[in-house]
Amino acid sequence: MSKVYVHNRTGGPETQELIDRTIPQPGPGELGVTVHAAAVNPMDWKIRSGLFGSQRDLPAPMGREVAGTVNGVGAGVDGFTVGDAILGPVSPDFGGFAEDTIMVASDAVAKPEELSFIEAATIPIAAATAYDGTHQIELTPGQTLLITGIGGGVGLMAAQIGKVHEFRVIGTGSESKRTIVESTGATLVPSGDGLLSRLRTAAPDGVDLILDLVGGDALREVAELATSPERIVSAADPTTAVQLGGTALVHTKEALTRITSVIEYDLVDPHITATFSLARAGEAIAAVEQGHVTGKVVIDMDLL
Numbered sequence: 001m002s003k004v005y006v007h008n009r010t011g012g013p014e015t016q017e018l019i020d021r022t023i024p025q026p027g028p029g030e031l032g033v034t035v036h037a038a039a040v041n042p043m044d045w046k047i048r049s050g051l052f053g054s055q056r057d058l059p060a061p062m063g064r065e066v067a068g069t070v071n072g073v074g075a076g077v078d079g080f081t082v083g084d085a086i087l088g089p090v091s092p093d094f095g096g097f098a099e100d101t102i103m104v105a106s107d108a109v110a111k112p113e114e115l116s117f118i119e120a121a122t123i124p125i126a127a128a129t130a131y132d133g134t135h136q137i138e139l140t141p142g143q144t145l146l147i148t149g150i151g152g153g154v155g156l157m158a159a160q161i162g163k164v165h166e167f168r169v170i171g172t173g174s175e176s177k178r179t180i181v182e183s184t185g186a187t188l189v190p191s192g193d194g195l196l197s198r199l200r201t202a203a204p205d206g207v208d209l210i211l212d213l214v215g216g217d218a219l220r221e222v223a224e225l226a227t228s229p230e231r232i233v234s235a236a237d238p239t240t241a242v243q244l245g246g247t248a249l250v251h252t253k254e255a256l257t258r259i260t261s262v263i264e265y266d267l268v269d270p271h272i273t274a275t276f277s278l279a280r281a282g283e284a285i286a287a288v289e290q291g292h293v294t295g296k297v298v299i300d301m302d303l304l
C-alpha cells in the first residue's frame with residue numbers, strides 16, 4: 001500500500017485526509033514515480049475549495065508538482081528507466097502529496113544532480129510560472145517589471161529571473177518580506193494604504209510589465225502604472241486582468257526545461273522557507289492557504 005493525501009469533498013481543510021491506496025501503475029505514455037518531495041501551491045487549496053469547479057471524482061488526491069524517482073515505465077515511453085531522478089507536474093487524478101504517483105512521461109524532466117529533491121519539486125508549477133510570467137511580454141535590460149505579491153513562491157523566483165535579464169524589478173508585498181525581497185536585488189514597495197503613491201515615487205515613468213500574483217483590488221489599484229494595459233499579465237486573476245485590458249498568463253512547453261537549467265546553474269533560488277512530512281501535509285497546505293507565505297513550502301517525504 002501507499003499513502004496519499006486527499007480531500008473527501010469540496011470544502012475547507014476539514015475535508016482533507018491521509019489515506020492508503022494501492023501503488024498506482026503507469027499506463028501507456030506514463031511514468032510511475034516514487035515521490036521524494038512535493039511543493040504546495042495556492043491551487044491545491046483552491047481546487048479543494050471548489051474555486052475551479054467541483055467536477056472531480058472523490059476522494060481527490062491533492063498536490064501537483066513533485067520530484068522523485070521513476071518506479072515504473074508505461075508502454076511506449078522512451079528516454080526514462082526505473083531509478084531515474086525526475087521532476088514534473090503529476091497527473092491530477094493521482095496527486096503529488098503521495099508516496100507514489102503517476103506522471104505523463106512527456107511532462108517529465110530529468111532532475112539535475114546539483115538540485116535536491118525539495119528544490120526540484122518547486123520547479124514544475126511555481127518556477128515554470130515565474131518563467132512564463134517574465135517572458136510572455138519580452139522586456140529589454142533596464143525596463144521596469146512590477147510584480148504584485150513578490151514575496152511568495154512565484155514572486156521571489158520571478159524577481160530573480162527579472163534580475164538575470166537586468167530588468168529593474170519592483171514588487172508589492174508586506175513589509176515583513178523586505179529582507180528576502182531585497183536579497184533578490186528587487187525593490188519592495190510595501191502594500192497597504194498609499195501604495196499607488198509609493199509606487200509612483202519608485203517608478204515615475206510607469207512600468208513596462210505588471211506580473212500580477214495577487215489579483216482583485218491589489219491588481220486594480222496598480223494597473224494604471226502599466227505603460228499600456230496590454231502590459232498586464234496575471235497568474236492569479238485572469239478575469240480582472242482581461243477587464244483591465246491585460247491577459248492571463250499562458251504556459252509554454254519550454255518553460256520547464258529552461259527554468260530547470262537556470263536553477264541548476266544557481267541563478268535562481270526557489271527560497272524554500274518551510275518543509276513538512278507527508279503526515280503533516282495539512283499544516284503545509286494551511287501555511288500557504290493563509291495567503292501571506294514567504295517563498296515555497298515543500299512536503300519532504302524523507303521527514304517523519
Ligand SMILES: NC(=O)c1ccc[n+]([C@@H]2O[C@H](COP(=O)([O-])OP(=O)(O)OC[C@H]3O[C@@H](n4cnc5c(N)ncnc54)[C@H](OP(=O)(O)O)[C@@H]3O)[C@@H](O)[C@H]2O)c1
Nearest residue numbers: 042149151152153154172173174191213218235236292293
Ligand atoms: N495560472 C497558473 O498556472 C498559476 C500557477 C502558479 C500560481 N498561480 C497563482 O498565482 C498566485 C501567486 O502564486 P504563489 O504560489 O506565488 O502564491 P503564494 O506563494 O501564496 O504567494 C502569494 C504572495 O502574495 C502576497 N500578497 C497577498 N496579498 C497581497 C496584496 N494585497 N498585495 C501584495 N502582496 C500580497 C503574500 O504575502 P504578503 O501579503 O505578506 O506580501 C504572498 O507572499 C496565486 O493566486 C496562484 O494561485 C497561478
